[in-house]
Structure formats: C-alpha cells, structure tokens
Amino acid sequence: xxxxxxxxxxxxxxxxxxxxxxxxxxxxxxxxxxxxxxxxxxxxxxxxxxxxxxxxxxxxxxxxxxxxxxxxxxxxxxxxxxxxxxxxxxxxxxxxxxxxxxxxxxxxxxxxxxxxxxxxxxx
Amino acid sequence: xxxxxxxxxxxxxxxxxxxxxxxxxxxxxxxxxxxxxxxxxxxxxxxxxxxxxxxxxxxxxxxxxxxxxxxxxxxxxxxxxxxxxxxxxxxxxxxxxxxxxxxxxxxxxxxxxxxxxxxxxxx
Numbered sequence: 001x002x003x004x005x006x007x008x009x010x011x012x013x014x015x016x017x018x019x020x021x022x023x024x025x026x027x028x029x030x031x032x033x034x035x036x037x038x039x040x041x042x043x044x045x046x047x048x049x050x051x052x053x054x055x056x057x058x059x060x061x062x063x064x065x066x067x068x069x070x071x072x073x074x075x076x077x078x079x080x081x082x083x084x085x086x087x088x089x090x091x092x093x094x095x096x097x098x099x100x101x102x103x104x105x106x107x108x109x110x111x112x113x114x115x116x117x118x119x120x121x122x123x
Numbered sequence: 124x125x126x127x128x129x130x131x132x133x134x135x136x137x138x139x140x141x142x143x144x145x146x147x148x149x150x151x152x153x154x155x156x157x158x159x160x161x162x163x164x165x166x167x168x169x170x171x172x173x174x175x176x177x178x179x180x181x182x183x184x185x186x187x188x189x190x191x192x193x194x195x196x197x198x199x200x201x202x203x204x205x206x207x208x209x210x211x212x213x214x215x216x217x218x219x220x221x222x223x224x225x226x227x228x229x230x231x232x233x234x235x236x237x238x239x240x241x242x243x244x245x246x
Contacts, residue, residue: 021176055180063186099233103226110222
C-alpha cells in the first residue's frame with residue numbers, strides 16, 4: 001500500500017486483528033494506490049478502528065494487519081459501501097490471490113525502546 | 124526476510140498467529156539475511172508450526188506472521204536456543220524497533236481462486 005503507516009499504536013490486549021495477505025497483479029497501479037490511500041483514510045473514521053500496519057515487497061506480496069476493538073467493529077467496516085466497492089475491484093483487478101484471517105490478539109509486546117543505543121556488529 | 128515464502132497453506136481455524144512487525148536498521152544485511160533463512164528452515168522442524176508469511180518494503184518496514192497450532196508450540200519455539208540467540212542479535216543490531224502480537228485465529232477465507240479469469244480494467 002502507498003501510505004506506509006509504520007507501527008500502529010495500540011491499547012493493551014485483548015483486541016482483534018484482520019490479517020490480510022495478498023499478491024498484486026501488475027494491473028492498474030495508480031487506481032490501486034489511490035484506493036488504498038482512500039481506504040486508509042476512511043477506516044480511521046470507523047468506530048472501533050485502532051490502527052494498521054502494512055507493507056509490500058518488490059515481488060508484489062504484501063501483508064496488511066488492521067486492528068479493531070471488537071468483532072462488531074470489523075463487521076461494521078465490512079458493511080461500509082465504499083469499502084465493499086473497493087473489495088470488489090480488488091477481487092476483479094488488483095489481486096492475483098489473497099488470504100484473510102480474523103484473530104483475537106491476546107498478548108503484545110515491543111522492543112527495543114526507540115532510543116536504545118545499539119552496539120555495532122563486530123567483525 | 125529473504126525466503127519470500129508466499130502464502131501459507133493452513134488448516135481450518137482455530138490456530139495461533141505470531142504477528143511480528145519490525146523496522147530494520149541499515150546494519151549487517153548479510154548476517155540478517157543468513158539468519159532469517161536459517162530460522163525459517165529451523166521453524167519448519169518445530170512441532171506445531173503450520174506456516175508463515177513474510178514481506179518487507181523498500182523502506183525497511185516488514186511484517187512476518189507465523190502460524191502455530193497452539194500456544195504451547197509457540198512457547199516451545201521461543202525456548203529454542205538458536206532462535207533465542209537470533210532474537211538477541213535482532214534486538215542488538217538488526218531492528219530499530221519491533222512489535223510482537225500473539226493472536227488466536229478464529230476465521231479465515233481466501234480469494235479469488237488461483238485460476239479465476241480476471242477482467243481487464245476499462246479506461
């Protein structure tokens with residue numbers, strides 16, 4: 001996706017993750033990028049949306065994980081008409097294949113702290 | 124990561140996901156790539172490992188999702204000594220920051236079928 005949001009700032013678990021992995025076709029990069037940006041703006045207005053992380057490699061394989069406070073919020077976003085239209089374009093044009101998994105996050109932790117000094121690798 | 128495994132072939136839910144998002148430093152690409160390949164080989168020998176998907180963008184932000192049959196299998200992999208050594212190198216040298224989330228996958232579906240004919244985008 002084009003927005004490169006970096007790390008999501010999330011509350012303490014539990015919450016829900018929508019794990020979307022996909023391989024892009026080589027079709028319609030401009031249309032895809034526009035829609036991805038618009039969907040990322042739109043989802044941020046959805047009740048219960050907590051954050052998202054997304055990346056795609058040069059080989060066209062990408063993973064986006066979107067986090068919500070509840071299954072109800074995921075269902076609400078799924079019913080959004082603009083989102084439904086974007087999914088239909090995705091199935092028809094943009095994705096060779098995708099997999100979607102809905103999961104309940106039970107534990108989370110991060111590291112190292114952003115400003116931790118890091119040692120150089122010895123030869 | 125260097126192995127670009129593409130889509131994982133997973134059984135029906137429920138199962139567990141380890142969602143690992145990270146931003147690489149610009150240090151030690153060769154050492155990182157070697158270890159990533161070796162860890163991917165090693166995890167496939169672990170009891171309860173189901174599959175993994177991984178990608179990293181040109182900006183250094185990456186997401187790997189590894190799937191296991193149970194929390195016990197995740198704990199077992201965590202105790203692997205080679206894996207523990209690799210994590211320590213990751214914290215010291217390879218990652219500016221990372222986030223790790225453990226989740227229980229409850230539903231999953233994919234599309235479109237690999238051989239579905241796709242229509243061209245109309246102008």
